[in-house]
Amino acid sequence: MEIVTPSSETLRYRRAEDLILRLHALISRREGDGNDANDLREALFAEWKDLSPIDQHRLQRLSAELAMTYGAERARRLASSRTMRAARKRNVKRVSKVEWKKREDARKKRVWRKAGEAWYARKWEEALELFRQAPSAWNPWALAFFRSRAYHELGHIKPAMRFLRYAHEVHPQHVFRVLLMNGLAQAGEFAEALQLAKQCLDNPQAKPLEVFTAVEVLQRDAKSQSEALYHQRLLDLSERVRVAISSLNPASQVTPDDVGLGYLLLGSLFDELGQRDRAYNVLTEGISRVPNDSSLRVGRGLFATSDVDAFNDFYGAVRVGVQHEYPYAEVARITAAQLKFALTYEVANLGLTIARSWMAIAVLLTYRAIAAFELGHSNEVVEADFDAAKKLAPENEQILKNYHIFLALSMMTKGQESAQSWQSADLGPEVSKQAREELLLTRASTAWDATAEPEAAIAVA
Helix, strand or coil: CCCCCCCHHHHHHHHHHHHHHHHHHHHHCCCCCCHHHHHHHHHHHHHHCCCCHHHHHHHHHHHHHHHHHHCCCCCCCCHHHHHHHHHHHCCCCCCCHHHHHHHHHHHHHHHHHHHHHHHHCCCHHHHHHHHHHCHHHECHHHHHHHHHHHHHHCCCHHHHHHHHHHHHHHCCCHHHHHHHHHHHHHCCCHHHHHHHHHHHHHCCCCCHHHHHHHHHHHHHHHCCCCHHHHHHHHHHHHHHHHHHHHCCCHHHCCCHHHHHHHHHHHHHHHHHCCCHHHHHHHHHHHHHHCCCCHHHHHHHHHHCCCHHHHHHHHHHHHHCCCCCHHHHHHHHHHHHHCCCHHHHHHHHHHHHCCCCCHHHHHHHHHHHHHHHHHCCCCHHHHHHHHHHHHHHCCCCHHHHHHHHHHHHHHCCCCCCCCCCCCCCCCCHHHHHHHHHHHHHHHHHHHHHHHCCCHHHHECCC
16 A cells, blocks of 8 residues: 655646735735745746646636636636637627627526536535636636535635635635634634634524534643643633533524534533543543434544443444444454454444544554454455554554464464464554544535535526
8 A cells, every 4th residue: 555645737727826826825915926926926937937837727717716716707618618609709709798698597497507517526626627718607606615615525624725715705604614713723813713713603693513623622722821720721711612502502503513513522622631531431421412423433432441342332332333443443353352353354344434534544454354264364455454554653662563473373374373362453542532632623624515505606697
């Protein structure tokens, strides 16, 4: 398994992207003709000549898109539209203004329909190209949000936040504020995220999801304070979350995701306070309210004090396909210790389809190798998994010990007894803590799906 690092081309693209964002920020403030703007243009030119044609096209598109934030975007015409306009000028075919508008509206609707298809198919680049062909087919706030979502999914956080900020300015929505707080913190613009979070908590009309997100941002900020202030801040935040949770009821049009996020956050705050029993009990209460929430089960499993309780929660989450790697690794570890190798093999395979971190992949490969050996798979298949795991985590002693045990066992004659036993390989306490934090981040990101969809925001008459 190859480890991929950012290439020089990727880094050059990011630098050019940042220069374009800064340049358009100046233009939006009517400072596009000043020395600062000219310096940015010169720096952009130095990067531009070494970019690939595809990257140049993407950056040209981004530059044109950013013009929407100060009302200067123009649609990119298709060749057919240019030909029709040229024909009209030459009087080859006379077209009335009424007929012209009818054709233009029909073109926008075709673009709108294709963009919707690309959106639902998660073809983000294709959707961005289509948005450029007819930007007036959507309400400005909706188009800005769609572009923000596409860039976010493509991993370009700064452009995503620029468009999301504009969408919120044009059409304030609590979901936009939630996404902005999370996205700004993710993009490293923590001061602005903190300012939004404080505004949310000062607003008595703030929605519960806003409160939860604001508290999550402030919880991270609290870590920079003294221990006494940190402890008091956590107590204050936990009380605010508890009040927000109590306000969640069917009449307030909340979703199960809102409820689950609230309980996950409250559990996280109690964990930070060193009150793991309270964290466990809070998540138990959350599960009683939202029994199908797999993230709550993962969270409770992380706070469990016994392998039995942890296994029950983790395996329950795995069975419904939870998109967190940690429970798969833990279920594989526990089932291997119980010699249930068929289940170990199945769960490790499932976990490898969603795992993202190198360590989780390495641990899951190790357990799949152990299970494969015990189930009678060929030594070549087993060794291939061990080799991939060692490349990903070359300094992990547990993985190396298990590999050497495999080598010793594979050389034994049939029926020969061995005193050796497999070593337990886990992700460690730091990864466990990281898994709790990722639960919150993943749940907060579901707000992307709580906003308008392309078909709902058409502006074509």
